[in-house]
Amino acid sequence: MRPTIIVLTFxxxxxxxxxxxxxxxxxxxxxxxxxxxxxxxxxxxxxAGATVVEHPFEHYGAQRNWAIDSLPxxxxxxxxLDADEWMDDRLVEAILALPEDPAHSGYFLPRYVRFLxxxxxxxGMSPTWHLRLxxxxxxxxxxxxxxxxxxxxxxxxxxxxxxxxxxxxMPLSEWTARHNRWxxxxxxxxxxxxxxxxxxxxxxxxxxxxxRFLRDRYNRAPLFLRPFLLFAYRYxxxxxxxxxxxxxxxxxxxxxxxxxxxxxKIWEKRRLDAASSTGGK
Numbered sequence: 001m002r003p004t005i006i007v008l009t010f011x012x013x014x015x016x017x018x019x020x021x022x023x024x025x026x027x028x029x030x031x032x033x034x035x036x037x038x039x040x041x042x043x044x045x046x047x048a049g050a051t052v053v054e055h056p057f058e059h060y061g062a063q064r065n066w067a068i069d070s071l072p073x074x075x076x077x078x079x080x081l082d083a084d085e086w087m088d089d090r091l092v093e094a095i096l097a098l099p100e101d102p103a104h105s106g107y108f109l110p111r112y113v114r115f116l117x118x119x120x121x122x123x124g125m126s127p128t129w130h131l132r133l134x135x136x137x138x139x140x141x142x143x144x145x146x147x148x149x150x151x152x153x154x155x156x157x158x159x160x161x162x163x164x165x166x167x168x169x170m171p172l173s174e175w176t177a178r179h180n181r182w183x184x185x186x187x188x189x190x191x192x193x194x195x196x197x198x199x200x201x202x203x204x205x206x207x208x209x210x211x212r213f214l215r216d217r218y219n220r221a222p223l224f225l226r227p228f229l230l231f232a233y234r235y236x237x238x239x240x241x242x243x244x245x246x247x248x249x250x251x252x253x254x255x256x257x258x259x260x261x262x263x264x265k266i267w268e269k270r271r272l273d274a275a276s277s278t279g280g281k
Contacts, residue, residue, distance in 0.1 A: 001098040003077035012083030020048040061148040064141035091162025105155025106134035123240030129207035145185035227259040
């Protein structure tokens with residue numbers, strides 16, 4: 001198999017080189033969908049043999065679906081990556097070992113987070129599974145503002161071995177700034193009407209359906225209590241403390257600070273909505 005690879009880029013000069021180096025091992029056709037980079041991202045992508053297409057960014061789901069609908073993809077298979085995600089040797093070998101016309105229509109890839117220079121191996125999120133490799137015409141991305149996943153419109157799925165490393169190199173100031181924006185997106189997502197093309201929560205389904213089931217259960221828990229419980233679960237019960245200082249910082253920020261911030265913004269929105277409905281009294 002030689003899938004067409006589609007990479008979303010924006011100011012990605014630090015990580016794009018490793019991503020494209022690995023991408024070229026499995027693909028003869030690579031597209032970089034850039035959303036206005038101001039560094040050397042576009043030049044690096046072209047030097048690596050990628051076709052660069054620029055498109056304004058709305059949110060990840062919209063950008064991925066625009067790429068699916070608009071790019072002149074010639075291959076029967078597509079592999080979607082972010083600019084900071086690179087495949088290890090085992091995953092590269094697993095993709096190359098697939099026949100041109102395999103039995104399944106989509107494949108879940110295992111993703112690990114590299115945070116502050118350390119690949120996190122514990123906490124119940126190592127790996128997370130993402131449907132990124134699928135037949136052209138069989139995959140779409142959810143129309144969500146946050147936590148978007150691809151879903152298959154037909155056919156069966158399987159898992160591939162190896163690792164896709166989410167090589168997070170941004171400083172903590174940028175990391176927290178992005179998560180602050182994502183908290184706003186999640187609050188807007190929870191308050192809005194769900195779109196039709198969504199992954200259905202299913203405790204017995206594929207990895208993403210099970211994850212969505214657990215997220216649905218989490219969303220039903222009491223505000224402000226659930227971040228404490230989630231941190232305790234990730235850090236102590238699922239052994240997140242084994243990831244050292246880097247893991248401690250990640251689990252505090254990701255599973256407590258970020259989730260607490262979402263709850264605070266939900267509480268704030270509810271109070272403002274209540275005040276608006278009563279005329280500010």
